[in-house]
Amino acid sequence: xxxxxxxRRGIALEGRDRPGRVLRVSSHPETGRTxxxxxxxxxxxxxxxxxxxxxxxxxxxxxSSIAExxxxxxxxNNVS
Numbered sequence: 001x002x003x004x005x006x007x008r009r010g011i012a013l014e015g016r017d018r019p020g021r022v023l024r025v026s027s028h029p030e031t032g033r034t035x036x037x038x039x040x041x042x043x044x045x046x047x048x049x050x051x052x053x054x055x056x057x058x059x060x061x062x063x064s065s066i067a068e069x070x071x072x073x074x075x076x077n078n079v080s
Contacts, residue, residue: 010026020041027034034055037047050058 009029010024013023013025015021015023018040022039024037024039025034026037032052034050034052035047036050038045
């Protein structure tokens with residue numbers, strides 16, 4: 001897949017484990033979907049189309065992950 005510009009409603013997050021890897025999050029309210037896509041350099045490797053309910057579930061999982069990591073740091077464990 002060739003490079004397409006990031007939609008106006010979205011973000012791109014650079015991966016920390018591999019240079020050139022990016023997670024794009026784009027909102028498409030006209031279709032009721034949020035799309036997550038994984039890019040390596042200029043190539044799209046995978047996409048997932050999420051419904052609003054899926055996005056809510058993902059946000060909950062991410063929030064739990066942050067809370068758990070925060071608790072580990074408070075007890076002196078090193079989390080990367």
